[in-house]
Amino acid sequence: MVGKQTDSQGRRPAWGERRVKALISIAGLMLLFFCSPPWVWSASPSQGPVALIQIDGTINPASADFVRHSLKWASRRQARALIIELDTPGGLLSSMRSIVEALLSAPLPVIVYVAPPGAAAASAGMFVTLAANLAAMAPGTSIGAAHPVQPGGGAPVGAEGRKVVNFTAAMARSIALHRGRNQAWVEQAVRGSVAANDQEALALHVIDLVARDLPDLLFQASGRQVEVNGSTQVLLLTGVPIIRHTMTFPESLLDKLADPDLAYLLLMAGLVGLYLEFAHPGLFAPGIVGAICLFLALAGLSILPINFMGALLLILGLGFLGAEAFVPTYGVVGVSGLIAFVIGAMFLIDPSRSDLLIGRGVIALGAAALLMVVLLLSWSLGQRRRPPRIGPEAMVGERGEVCQAIAPGHPGWIALRGEIWRAVSDCSLPEGTEVEVIAVDGLELTVKPAVANPLRSAGS
Numbered sequence: 001m002v003g004k005q006t007d008s009q010g011r012r013p014a015w016g017e018r019r020v021k022a023l024i025s026i027a028g029l030m031l032l033f034f035c036s037p038p039w040v041w042s043a044s045p046s047q048g049p050v051a052l053i054q055i056d057g058t059i060n061p062a063s064a065d066f067v068r069h070s071l072k073w074a075s076r077r078q079a080r081a082l083i084i085e086l087d088t089p090g091g092l093l094s095s096m097r098s099i100v101e102a103l104l105s106a107p108l109p110v111i112v113y114v115a116p117p118g119a120a121a122a123s124a125g126m127f128v129t130l131a132a133n134l135a136a137m138a139p140g141t142s143i144g145a146a147h148p149v150q151p152g153g154g155a156p157v158g159a160e161g162r163k164v165v166n167f168t169a170a171m172a173r174s175i176a177l178h179r180g181r182n183q184a185w186v187e188q189a190v191r192g193s194v195a196a197n198d199q200e201a202l203a204l205h206v207i208d209l210v211a212r213d214l215p216d217l218l219f220q221a222s223g224r225q226v227e228v229n230g231s232t233q234v235l236l237l238t239g240v241p242i243i244r245h246t247m248t249f250p251e252s253l254l255d256k257l258a259d260p261d262l263a264y265l266l267l268m269a270g271l272v273g274l275y276l277e278f279a280h281p282g283l284f285a286p287g288i289v290g291a292i293c294l295f296l297a298l299a300g301l302s303i304l305p306i307n308f309m310g311a312l313l314l315i316l317g318l319g320f321l322g323a324e325a326f327v328p329t330y331g332v333v334g335v336s337g338l339i340a341f342v343i344g345a346m347f348l349i350d351p352s353r354s355d356l357l358i359g360r361g362v363i364a365l366g367a368a369a370l371l372m373v374v375l376l377l378s379w380s381l382g383q384r385r386r387p388p389r390i391g392p393e394a395m396v397g398e399r400g401e402v403c404q405a406i407a408p409g410h411p412g413w414i415a416l417r418g419e420i421w422r423a424v425s426d427c428s429l430p431e432g433t434e435v436e437v438i439a440v441d442g443l444e445l446t447v448k449p450a451v452a453n454p455l456r457s458a459g460s
Contacts, residue, residue, distance in 0.1 A: 048078035049241045050218065055084060059091025059124040060258035060303055062251050064098040070245050071106050080240060081109040083217070084132070087116070090123030090146075091258075092305065093168075100175060103131040109226045109233060110134075113217055114141045114198075114207075122146070126189060130175045133226040134235075135207040136217055137198040143206065144195030146172065146186075165191060182206050214242065257300030260349055261362045267301070268366040270294025271318060272373050310347030317341025321374045334374065342367050395437050399450050402433045406447070414447060423447045 051074035055063050067084065074082045103110050112132035114121045117140035121129045126146045129135045137143065146168070172186040182205045188194045201207045208224075211217035218237040225232050247255060257263060273290020277283060320337025345363045400416030406429040414423045414435055423445045429435060439446035 048080050049243045050237055051077065051079040051082045052214070052242050052244050053082070053084055053246070054244075056087045056119075057255055058258055058260075059088055059095050059099065059128065060255060061092070061095050061098075062247075062255040062258060062303070063091070064095040064102075066247050066251055066255070067099050068102050071102060071108070071110075073245055075107045077243070079108060079243070080237060081111055081221075081235060082106070083111045083113055083214070083242075084128070085113050085115050086121055086125055086128060087114070087119035088121065088125040088128075090125060092303075093124065096124035096127050097171075099128050100131040103128070103133075104175075104178065105229070106133075107229065109228055109235060111136060111217070111221060113211065113214075114138060114143060115213075117141060122195070126186070127172065127175060129207070130172070130179060130181055130186060133179070133228065134209075134221055134224065135179075135181070136209045136211050136221075137201060137207050139198055139210060139212065141198050142195050143201050144189040145193050146189045147191065147193035218242075254299070254303065257296060258303045259300070260304055260358045263297050263300030263304065264345065264348070264358045264362055264366060266293045266297035268370060270297055272370060275322070275373065305350040307347050307350045310344050310349070313340050313344030314348060315344075317344055318370075321370065334371070338367060338371055341370070395440055395445065398437050400435055400437070400447070402429050402431050402435060405430050411444070414445065416445070421445050 051070065053066065053070045055066070057063065071082060103112075110132045111134040112121075112129045113136045114125075114129060115138035117138050119138065119141045121137075121141070121143040123146045126143050129143060147165070169187045169190040172190050173183045175181075176183045176186045185194070185196075185204050185206055196204060196206065198207075198210045202210050209217075209220045211220055218240060221235050222238040224235050226235060227233075246252075257266075270290045270293035273286040273288075273293060275290075277287030277290060280286075317337045317340035320333050320340060323333050323337070342363060345358055345366070346360070349357055395416070398416060400414040400421070402412060402423075403415050403420060404413040406412030406414075406423055406425045408426055408428065411422055411424045412429070413420050415421075416437070422443060423435070425435070425447050427449065429447070429449065434450040435447040436450040437445050438448050
């Protein structure tokens with residue numbers, strides 16, 4: 001039998017003393033728990049998964065926000081690294097700089113993987129790839145061609161053009177220097193628009209490795225040292241699970257609408273729909289569809305850097321095409337409007353803030369479709385304005401000859417189209433007088449003396 005606890009003098013501790021000692025013990029345990037280092041009670045970041053996101057369109061504000069949010073999302077989940085699977089033709093310079101800043105100050109290692117085979121990290125995509133801790137490409141991919149462009153294509157010229165090229169080249173060299181990559185080649189990619197495939201980029205030390213797929217990427221990346229916020233980390237990624245992070249529906253929709261070709265086509269569809277509705281009121285469907293397309297196009301164009309003069313030329317061209325439909329000018333105004341429309345579309349995107357342009361083939365397609373619609377509506381409206389060719393109304397304007405004299409209040413008869421018609425008039429018309437029909441009332445015609453035709457008189 002276990003005896004009861006006593007003190008050194010054989011006395012049992014009082015109840016109050018035991019309670020105080022218990023409270024002190026609990027307080028000590030809690031203090032130890034909360035003041036101990038994080039790795040004592042929390043999971044280590046090295047034990048987390050690998051986060052994966054995908055960018056397969058233009059570099060725009062939506063994709064820039066997505067990258068920044070993904071870095072925070074991966075950091076909260078204590079991911080070992082963030083992989084950005086990249087396939088882009090380029091994008092806005094402001095959005096590219098935003099992504100580069102986020103990658104250079106990322107709280108965890110970032111791997112940019114240009115994939116799948118056939119993908120490209122062109123123009124702004126090259127800067128994003130250079131800014132990663134680890135740059136990788138899949139077989140059959142390409143990188144480079146980062147030379148700025150001017151409206152309508154081609155290299156920028158003049159002092160403004162040299163300033164843009166020099167600034168872009170300096171930024172490329174700075175990123176390459178920070179990540180220890182080939183500065184000379186990235187400068188040539190900006191100034192000379194050179195590009196390289198995966199093997200050439202690896203040999204030129206533009207990227208760090210070539211990987212067939214994601215498992216091969218994780219295997220080759222394991223054991224490499226990267227610098228994150230001034231500290232060196234060793235990547236341990238072999239066999240680590242991958243968690244994907246995708247855009248929300250609004251982010252995805254805005255990302256797609258930021259494509260200048262899609263925004264241009266939506267703009268054309270919207271204008272054509274509204275044009276049909278105004279030309280044929282009451283159809284409703286063209287107007288509804290056109291309004292939706294127009295709002296989507298404006299949402300996309302609000303992201304893209306718009307050239308004010310290009311937008312004015314576009315509006316001027318549409319106005320001329322509309323005027324040709326309602327006031328026929330034998331094509332003079334219509335052709336002028338089409339020329340202004342095409343030039344305005346070529347200058348619509350400001351190249352000093354983006355390396356994206358509307359494709360010339362897309363511009364030609366939109367212009368041809370719009371011109372076809374305008375010509376069809378012009379023909380339709382012209383047919384409406386023509387006088388009737390059949391029925392009683394078609395007789396208005398026809399000429400005949402009086403067979404029986406006509407007097408005010410006393411009908412007579414006229415010969416018209418090989419037929420004899422009853423006719424009335426406000427003036428006296430003797431037999432043999434040439435008359436013109438001005439109204440039809442059942443089987444009775446209202447006529448007036450025909451005005452002599454100068455051409456007919458001259459011919460006689």
